[in-house]
Amino acid sequence: MRRESKRAKTRRTLLTGAGFGLAAGVLVTFVAARTVIERQEEELAAENAQLKQANEELALQAVKVDAVTDSAELLAGDSDGWCLALVNEGHPLDTEYTPAELTEIDSERSVDSRIAESLQNMLDDGAASGLSMYVASAYRSYDKQRDVFNSTMQDWISRGYTPLNAYDETKKSVAVPGASEHATGLAVDIISSEYEELDDRQGDTDEQKWLMEHCWEYGFILRYPEEKADITGIIYEPWHYRYVGEEAAKEITEQGVTLEEYILGQ
Ligand SMILES: [Zn+2]
Known part of the structure; x- marks a missing residue:
């Protein structure tokens, strides 16, 4: 049986360690990336909700203008604010x-x-x-x-x-x-x-x-x-x-x- 040289053993240990380190690093990066993505998704959802609300407010403003300037058309139409x-x-x-x-x-x-x-x-x-x-x-x-x-x-x-x-x-x-x-x-x-x-x-x-x-x-x-x-x-x-x-x-x-x-x- 050929004895592994001390140098080779050290090299193997280092490589294994590096391998684990790399895997752990990838995992950490992966988890971190997922957290970032989740946060971005949350922010996007919040932005979407804000935009939706802003849109609804704008639509209501438009209805309010119609309510004053063209009430008959507003009444006859099918917009939310008829x-x-x-x-x-x-x-x-x-x-x-x-x-x-x-x-x-x-x-x-x-x-x-x-x-x-x-x-x-x-x-x-x-x-x-x-x-x-x-x-x-x-x-x-x-x-x-x-x-x-x-x-x-x-x-x-x-x-x-x-x-x-x-x-x-x-x-x-x-x-x-x-x-x-x-x-x-x-x-x-x-x-x-x-x-x-x-x-x-x-x-x-x-x-x-x-x-x-x-x-x-x-x-x-x-x-x-x-x-x-x-x-x-x-x-x-x-x-x-x-x-x-x-x-x-x-x-x-x-x-x-x-x-x-x-x-x-x-
Ligand atoms: Zn009355």
């Missing part, structure tokens, strides 16, 4: 606009079909809570709105108001034709069966208290809150609910703002 159209005296709705599809709530009242299910769920849940309420007014065409406005104005004139004062007085409770949300098919007047007057006290009924607390869960907001008449241009209407979609309804409610403030960023 239900955010801002309609008020300063931002009238195209008088030609009619919802593409209406769904009957009862024999006399209809809403834009896209909100029918949410509205029905809200009414059903309210009824299941022992409350009694009904939709007194829903979609109103431009022509119908003009009739309502004119007859209310006539009432004021017959009470002795000048036409100009009657016009101003009417405007406080009835939207000027073209400025009514009822023409969108997304607004409803809901009143308590226990108290059917359309005045401030309507807001004290159990039905309105329930609606004000829960309507956002169904995508609705109380459109003309108390103390906000200077912003909305409409007196406190504790019966007028407007569909804006669940996400916006939640944000608007949490922020305690009106649709004007939400859209225009006032």
